Amino acid sequence: MNNFIVRTITGVLFVAAVVICFLRPMAMTLFFALVTGMTIWEFTGLVNQRERVTVNRFICTAAGVFFFIAVAGFCGEITPSSVFIPYLLTIVYLFCAGLFTRNIDPINDWAYSMMSQMYIALPFACINILAYRGSFDGVVYNFLLPLSIFVFLWLNDTGAYCTGSLIGKHKLFPRVSPGKSWEGSIGGAVVVMLVALAISWVDSNRILADFGATETGLSQLEWLGLGLVVVVFGTLGDLVESLFKRTLGIKDSGNILPGHGGMLDRFDSSLMAFPASVVYLYSLTAF
DSSP: OHHHHHHHHHHHHHHHHHHHHTTSHHHHHHHHHHHHHHHHHHHHHHHTTSTTOOOOHHHHHHHHHHHHHHHHHHHTTSSOGGGGHHHHHHHHHHHHTHHHHOOSOHHHHHHHHHHIIIIIIHHHHHHHHHHEEEETTEEEEOOHHHHHHHHHHHHHHHHHHHHHHHHOOSEEETTTEEEEEHHHHHHHHHHHHHHHHHHHHHHHTTTTGGGTOOOOOOOHHHHHHHHHHHHHHHHHHHHHHHHHHHHHTOSOSOSSBTTTBSHHHHHTTHHHHHHHHHHHHHHHHHO
16 A cells, blocks of 8 residues: 555656646756656666676766757757757767777677667657647747647556456567556557547647647647557557566666656656657658
């Protein structure tokens, strides 16, 4: 019971922090820059426990945080594209450093260093791509899309857990995550589809206009498509992180969030859902 209370309190505070940070672009940038740094630091600490792996935790973390802030500045038309030059130089440094560190297996170090950027820094940076949208008045900040994706992820997890606990019989991916079932996944998807319809109505009627949410221009069908993309790739993100932990032989990626584990445990689904959502939304305008 105590663990349930701790888990509930942590979850409520976490959701509140995410929702509140989206209300102001600067708060969103600072919050997720911090999240990016903490997640990469956690990831590099875990992989450094593997044999013959010595990743530079500080440089990888600093690079990821800088990349998030750089993408935020570029998407918000605050900084020019040259803002990415220091990041590119850092990536070059991470490769060249292997010539001088005399590590036993520099290929492993390179692979895990780049994975920290591709698996964590890039997906979090996609939040900025969704938050800053072009309009007739130039680029405007709109929190509705990125916040909606988090809402989809949270409710998908809740719906899948409740449905799976009640009627789950057929395992979704037993080799990686024995607790997930097809019934639970379908139940989570149904919940997200209903919520997508509700958000579509909120969007089209500009219910949140007073809070700074401009209309996204997505139709009801496109909102349903976005919800489905988040369900599929959010589930895949969860499974990928489960495979990562199973490979390392650990239960949780950390203990920074009482009752919820580490940063990777909390954001695993979003690491696949956000890039997939960006691809989906840009595909709508391309075809």
